[in-house]
Amino acid sequence: MVSNSTIVGAAGEHYVMCQLLRREMIAALAPAGVPNCDIVVTDGRGDRLCAIQVKTRQDKGSDGGWHMGKKHESIQSSNLFYAFVDFGKTLTDHPTCYVVPSAVIADVIKRSHQAWLSAPGKKGQQRKDSEFRRFLPDYEKTGVLIGCGSGWLDQYREEWSVLGNAKSLVG
Numbered sequence: 001m002v003s004n005s006t007i008v009g010a011a012g013e014h015y016v017m018c019q020l021l022r023r024e025m026i027a028a029l030a031p032a033g034v035p036n037c038d039i040v041v042t043d044g045r046g047d048r049l050c051a052i053q054v055k056t057r058q059d060k061g062s063d064g065g066w067h068m069g070k071k072h073e074s075i076q077s078s079n080l081f082y083a084f085v086d087f088g089k090t091l092t093d094h095p096t097c098y099v100v101p102s103a104v105i106a107d108v109i110k111r112s113h114q115a116w117l118s119a120p121g122k123k124g125q126q127r128k129d130s131e132f133r134r135f136l137p138d139y140e141k142t143g144v145l146i147g148c149g150s151g152w153l154d155q156y157r158e159e160w161s162v163l164g165n166a167k168s169l170v171g
Helices: 004-022 102-118 152-156 160-165
Strands: 026-029 039-042 049-057 066-069 080-086 096-101 132-135
Touching: 004 026, 004 039, 004 049, 004 080, 004 096, 004 160, 049 066, 080 102, 096 102, 096 152, 096 160, 102 132
Parallel strands: 049 080
Antiparallel strands: 026 039, 039 049, 066 132, 080 096
């Protein structure tokens, strides 16, 4: 049986593919097993190529964020972007997507996790490190103050044009 998270993840990938194709970008799902890429994108001439990793969520949990891992602290490339898809609470909600360069993600994930580790836990204890990370639209709600409070992610909302910043493959 396929898990709900697998189905939601596939829906997010197809949603991003749809948005890319509507914008006349050539997009295809990456082969299974590619570690840091879900979608490969090029322009119509093949001059520009970038990769997108899609993270998808439904409105579950209180922080409004996406699951990430320790590895995302160090994955950076001028040709790698993340698409964070939020499907909302119901099937009639319009999806929202944030398109963010990988360097921004690596920085935010690393800084937020370090801030979380340095703050005491609920009972005043030292927190234990793990592979788990959260990417949030508002870190101040969690008490992690890293300059990414309410609205910081809005600059990337539906910002498909950021994909044009990928380095050209043709000299």
